[in-house]
Amino acid sequence: MSEFKVQFEIFEGPLDLLLYLVKKEEVDIYEVNLTKLATEFIAYVDLLRELDLDIAGEFLVMASTLMYIKSRELLPKDQQVVVEGEEEGEDPRWELIRQLVEYKKFKDAAGRLQEMESTQENVYRRTAPKLEFDAPAQRLQISIFDLVNAVNVILKRFTPADTRDIFEDKWTVSEKIEAIVNLIRERPAVKFSELFAAATSRTEVVVTFLAMLELIRLKQIVIAQSEAFSEIEIAQAPPQPVGPPPEPAAENPPGPAPELNLRMN
Amino acid sequence: MELKSIIEAILFNAQKPLSPKDLRDVFSQTADNSEDLLAKSFKKIKDEEIIALLDELAKEHDAAARTFRLVCVAGAWQFVSQPEYAPWIKTLVGEKSRPGRLSQPALETLAIIAYRQPLTRAEIEQIRGVAVDGVMQTLLERGIVEQTGRAEVVGRPALYGTTPAFLEYFGLRGLEDLPAADELRKIPVKKPESLLTVEPGLATAPPEQLAMQEVAEKESTPAEPASPEPRETSPTEPPTEPSSRA
Amino acid sequence: MELKSIIEAILFNAQKPLSPKDLRDVFSQTADNSEDLLAKSFKKIKDEEIIALLDELAKEHDAAARTFRLVCVAGAWQFVSQPEYAPWIKTLVGEKSRPGRLSQPALETLAIIAYRQPLTRAEIEQIRGVAVDGVMQTLLERGIVEQTGRAEVVGRPALYGTTPAFLEYFGLRGLEDLPAADELRKIPVKKPESLLTVEPGLATAPPEQLAMQEVAEKESTPAEPASPEPRETSPTEPPTEPSSRA
Numbered sequence: 001m002s003e004f005k006v007q008f009e010i011f012e013g014p015l016d017l018l019l020y021l022v023k024k025e026e027v028d029i030y031e032v033n034l035t036k037l038a039t040e041f042i043a044y045v046d047l048l049r050e051l052d053l054d055i056a057g058e059f060l061v062m063a064s065t066l067m068y069i070k071s072r073e074l075l076p077k078d079q080q081v082v083v084e085g086e087e088e089g090e091d092p093r094w095e096l097i098r099q100l101v102e103y104k105k106f107k108d109a110a111g112r113l114q115e116m117e118s119t120q121e122n123v124y125r126r127t128a129p130k131l132e133f134d135a136p137a138q139r140l141q142i143s144i145f146d147l148v149n150a151v152n153v154i155l156k157r158f159t160p161a162d163t164r165d166i167f168e169d170k171w172t173v174s175e176k177i178e179a180i181v182n183l184i185r186e187r188p189a190v191k192f193s194e195l196f197a198a199a200t201s202r203t204e205v206v207v208t209f210l211a212m213l214e215l216i217r218l219k220q221i222v223i224a225q226s227e228a229f230s231e232i233e234i235a236q237a238p239p240q241p242v243g244p245p246p247e248p249a250a251e252n253p254p255g256p257a258p259e260l261n262l263r264m265n
Numbered sequence: 266m267e268l269k270s271i272i273e274a275i276l277f278n279a280q281k282p283l284s285p286k287d288l289r290d291v292f293s294q295t296a297d298n299s300e301d302l303l304a305k306s307f308k309k310i311k312d313e314e315i316i317a318l319l320d321e322l323a324k325e326h327d328a329a330a331r332t333f334r335l336v337c338v339a340g341a342w343q344f345v346s347q348p349e350y351a352p353w354i355k356t357l358v359g360e361k362s363r364p365g366r367l368s369q370p371a372l373e374t375l376a377i378i379a380y381r382q383p384l385t386r387a388e389i390e391q392i393r394g395v396a397v398d399g400v401m402q403t404l405l406e407r408g409i410v411e412q413t414g415r416a417e418v419v420g421r422p423a424l425y426g427t428t429p430a431f432l433e434y435f436g437l438r439g440l441e442d443l444p445a446a447d448e449l450r451k452i453p454v455k456k457p458e459s460l461l462t463v464e465p466g467l468a469t470a471p472p473e474q475l476a477m478q479e480v481a482e483k484e485s486t487p488a489e490p491a492s493p494e495p496r497e498t499s500p501t502e503p504p505t506e507p508s509s510r511a
Numbered sequence: 512m513e514l515k516s517i518i519e520a521i522l523f524n525a526q527k528p529l530s531p532k533d534l535r536d537v538f539s540q541t542a543d544n545s546e547d548l549l550a551k552s553f554k555k556i557k558d559e560e561i562i563a564l565l566d567e568l569a570k571e572h573d574a575a576a577r578t579f580r581l582v583c584v585a586g587a588w589q590f591v592s593q594p595e596y597a598p599w600i601k602t603l604v605g606e607k608s609r610p611g612r613l614s615q616p617a618l619e620t621l622a623i624i625a626y627r628q629p630l631t632r633a634e635i636e637q638i639r640g641v642a643v644d645g646v647m648q649t650l651l652e653r654g655i656v657e658q659t660g661r662a663e664v665v666g667r668p669a670l671y672g673t674t675p676a677f678l679e680y681f682g683l684r685g686l687e688d689l690p691a692a693d694e695l696r697k698i699p700v701k702k703p704e705s706l707l708t709v710e711p712g713l714a715t716a717p718p719e720q721l722a723m724q725e726v727a728e729k730e731s732t733p734a735e736p737a738s739p740e741p742r743e744t745s746p747t748e749p750p751t752e753p754s755s756r757a
Contacts, residue, residue, distance in 0.1 A: 013395030122351035
């Protein structure tokens with residue numbers, strides 16, 4: 001009994017059951033023997049009734065339609081009753097086949113939708129990785145001097161001894177600082193390369209460079225590059241209010257060097 | 266740099282599908298923000314131009330037959346992976362969040378709505394031969410079907426149609442992409458002029474006369490007066506109460 | 512389905528760069544979770560095999576010369592767009608409000624890489640005295656540092672160097688244009704006997720030689736050395752469009 005119930009529930013409605021029966025016959029819908037079909041359908045419904053199962057009203061309606069068709073068709077043609085008011089378009093046989101054909105097409109379409117549904121489950125849309133558009137070329141706010149300064153910091157951190165080796169007594173950073181300060185007092189702008197032009201040894205270059213870095217840090221000088229690839233110039237920083245002595249590095253700008261802003265934007 | 270390539274690059278980096286209008290906006294904004302002459306030259310592109318290039322791009326990617334394609338779903342373009350790679354992609358990005366599959370009754374009902382929209386509930390039920398209250402509820406709740414208006418007939422019943430979510434769910438560009446759309450949209454089968462009997466004494470008509478095409482191409486029957494169907498091409502089913510049901 | 516295609520499909524859907532090991536994990540997990548025989552057959556793939564296929568894929572995409580390529584950055588593979596499409600992609604994804612500052616550790620790490628490249632992560636860490644995972648990640652993500660090869664030593668660790676974007680940003684023609692490059696490159700940096708406990712505050716503390724007091728006494732000291740506020744007098748702002756954009 002439960003077996004029947006299960007089976008019965010497979011059918012979405014009377015048309016579905018009819019289609020199933022047609023399919024069992026292995027004939028085209030148009031060729032199906034409606035009388036036979038009606039008999040089978042009614043047998044099905046009767047069985048379910050006997051089993052006292054709930055049957056959707058639509059099945060009973062269909063059963064009665066089929067019984068009507070069957071009874072009509074059993075009569076010779078000339079004896080068939082022409083029901084008053086039954087006009088073309090309301091022939092029950094035709095109506096049924098039309099409905100079946102129509103229903104089958106949508107059942108097939110539903111099958112195709114189902115395939116598309118399961119395909120679509122496996123279609124993954126590319127979601128691009130989130131781009132951070134502070135792309136380096138545009139948004140980094142550091143100058144090349146920050147960079148060099150960082151090297152300097154590292155070197156200092158490591159090697160008080162080494163620096164002594166390198167920086168011979170001949171040149172001290174403090175002397176160079178004074179020299180640069182004097183130089184930029186005389187002239188509004190000094191080319192970066194000029195600072196080093198007179199250097200006689202690589203040690204002097206390094207010392208000069210370190211001196212310059214300190215002056216930048218102390219905001220005694222400003223460094224500017226009017227555009228990418230142009231020569232870097234050094235100038236005296238505009239006077240600033242006197243304040244506390246420079247804080248050590250933690251608060252030293254890790255970010256933008258105020259004097260040089262190389263944003264490529 | 267071609268416009269087409271730029272469109273590809275934009276779509277490649279998109280976080281969501283983009284419509285031609287979205288793309289147009291990107292071009293227009295970039296033109297405003299950039300000094301670049303090329304970028305400026307794309308200030309005003311027509312949607313049609315973008316769409317034509319999108320179609321070209323999609324064809325190029327189809328021809329390249331790699332593991333991904335460029336597709337248009339519900340009017341918005343996106344790169345998608347071919348379904349056969351799903352097992353690995355699933356491992357990578359996790360299960361897709363997607364509502365459960367539709368039941369058979371829901372799919373049938375949906376198919377009817379998709380191909381015949383807009384139509385009333387009564388018309389759906391006539392095709393399916395059963396009541397559709399439950400499945401309609403499901404389809405409406407899932408947002409793949411919606412009320413699109415009211416039929417201009419007695420009682421002004423609601424008309425239903427599919428939503429963009431329907432297209433997305435099935436990966437369709439538009440309703441015209443539904444398989445066999447031409448065939449299913451038509452109201453196909455009409456009663457032949459006269460039914461002939463197969464065998465003497467039996468009323469069942471021979472198949473030839475019922476051949477769908479013959480009838481379908483004849484637009485002999487005028488649209489039912491009760492029909493709310495606005496589409497001229499598809500005169501609808503007669504309203505639900507055929508005499509046979511009595 | 513080829514293994515190579517599957518790798519492509521995985522990378523195409525990845526939200527972040529994937530290493531050969533990441534890919535291997537995807538294959539292994541998929542093999543565990545799938546009933547599919549093919550998926551199961553990829554249970555154990557060798558890294559070398561994956562890498563060889565990745566190289567092949569990258570070549571294919573280079574040859575296809577579309578708007579994106581498959582690249583390896585720091586040992587992880589990803590699809591990236593060609594840089595020339597940046598203006599439009601930027602419009603699409605929007606500019607980040609996050610300032611582009613680098614932290615002091617990042618800056619130092621960058622400096623080390625710039626002057627000493629190519630070098631391994633271990634060498635960087637030796638110089639800085641601390642692990643650099645986090646900052647390296649930042650630098651790699653920002654595209655100013657990249658993997659440039661592998662050291663021919665045991666374990667073949669990745670070598671890092673600066674990118675063209677790095678040069679572009681600083682307006683350098685090449686690394687030889689780095690200020691005092693010759694000098695700073697040569698200064699020996701030996702591993703300290705014991706790692707210095709460098710308090711951040713001390714990092715730039717002037718060494719004795721710098722005798723800051725002298726200067727500070729002579730010159731007025733700026734109020735806030737830490738403040739990066741741009742001075743309006745500074746002739747800093749370069750014209751908006753660098754030559755590289757032309």
